[in-house]
Amino acid sequence: MKKHPDINEKVEEALNSLEGIQKAELQPYFYTRLTARLQRNEKTLWERMGSFLAKPAVAGVCLCVILVFNAFILFRHNSGAKNSLSIAGTQNEQIITDNEYILASGSSFDYENFDQQ
Amino acid sequence: MDERTLVEQLKKGDETAFKTMVETWQNMVYNTALGIVQNAEDAEDIAQEVFVQVYQSIGSFKGESKFSTWLYRITVTKSLDHERRKKRKKRFAFVRSLIGEQNEVLVNPPDFHHPGVVLDNKENAAVLFRAISELPENQRIAFTLNKVEGLSYQEVSEVMKTTVSSVESLMHRAKNNLRKKLEDYYKNRP
Incomplete structure (x- = not known):
């Protein structure tokens, strides 16, 4: 280690070296460079929409809405299936009844035709 | 306006x-x-x-x-x-150089010469700026705003959202730390 007699003096000089410091100034045309950067940073509608949807709160709410909508569709589909079963049952009964009617009417039609012939 | x-x-x-x-x-x-x-x-x-x-x-x-x-x-x-981003990059580059992925030599930045410093003080100011860069963040900000930007303690406290007495304390600690760093520098200077 080097002994220096005037270390304290040097330290004080260094500490006071910022006395009377002038403010640094930017290179010319800073505003032009800044506006060019702002234009580069301008987002399109899709980018803005993307960054809005990417926010955790928005994404969470969207996810919840989708889940609730899915649950609603699923629930509705199940209750709809039950209804269609009972409707199908009624339709079958109707078909049988109609067939019987057709058979019955067919036989009566034959008689009528027979009479005409 | x-x-x-x-x-x-x-x-x-x-x-x-x-x-x-x-x-x-x-x-x-x-x-x-x-x-x-x-x-x-x-x-x-x-x-x-x-x-x-x-x-x-x-x-x-x-x-x-x-x-x-x-x-x-x-x-x-x-x-x-x-500053934090730069330090992270430096640490990452150091780790990469250790595991041999990067062969670039890590070089310390050259002394900083503020363009507003009086010519006679250039060398001393460069030594001081190096010491300032090693201060803890709060002390560095308070010292820079006061000494380089010329803000009063009241203005520094408003920028840092703290009290004037806290700024006084930060400045006192910053000066003490700088004095120690500068003493070490001048003692060990070749």
């Missing part, structure tokens, strides 16, 4: 008001960033980032503090973020 009118015009998206604001405060923002990051190119980059941020978030400025205080806060935050 007074500050309140300027802010109102900025909130309306007036381009002339934005240009006036940039031209009024660009050197203040640049000088503050330069004092913290100690690199002219980085300081200009930060100054641009600050004004982009102002353009995007002027709506959130409620006028509870002076506009210049708000600008100082954004500048300090951006400068510190920049």
Whole structure:
């Protein structure tokens, strides 16, 4: 280690070296460079929409809405299936009844035709 | 144009008001960033980032503090973020060099010469700036805002959202730390 007699003096000089410091100034045309950067940073509608949807709160709410909508569709589909079963049952009964009617009417039609012939 | 009118015009998206604001405060923002990051190119980059941020978030400025205080806060935050990013990159490069992925030699940055320092003080100021860069963040910000940017303790406290007595304490500790660092430097100087 080097002994220096005037270390304290040097330290004080260094500490006071910022006395009377002038403010640094930017290179010319800073505003032009800044506006060019702002234009580069301008987002399109899709980018803005993307960054809005990417926010955790928005994404969470969207996810919840989708889940609730899915649950609603699923629930509705199940209750709809039950209804269609009972409707199908009624339709079958109707078909049988109609067939019987057709058979019955067919036989009566034959008689009528027979009479005409 | 007074500050309140300027802010109102900025909130309306007036381009002339934005240009006036940039031209009024660009050197203040640049000088503050330069004092913290100690690199002219980085300081200009930060100054641009600050004004982009102002353009995007002027709506959130409620006028509870002076506009210049708000600008100082954004500048300090951006400068510190920049410093942290740079340190992270340096650490990453160091680790990569250790595991042999990168053969670039890690070089310490050259001494910083602030363009506003008087010619006779250039060498001493460069030694002081190196010591300032080794201070803890809060002490560094308080010292830079006071000594490089010329803000009073009251103004520094408003920018740092603290009390004047806290700033006095930070400045006292900063000076003591700087004195120790400078003593070590001059004792061990070849």
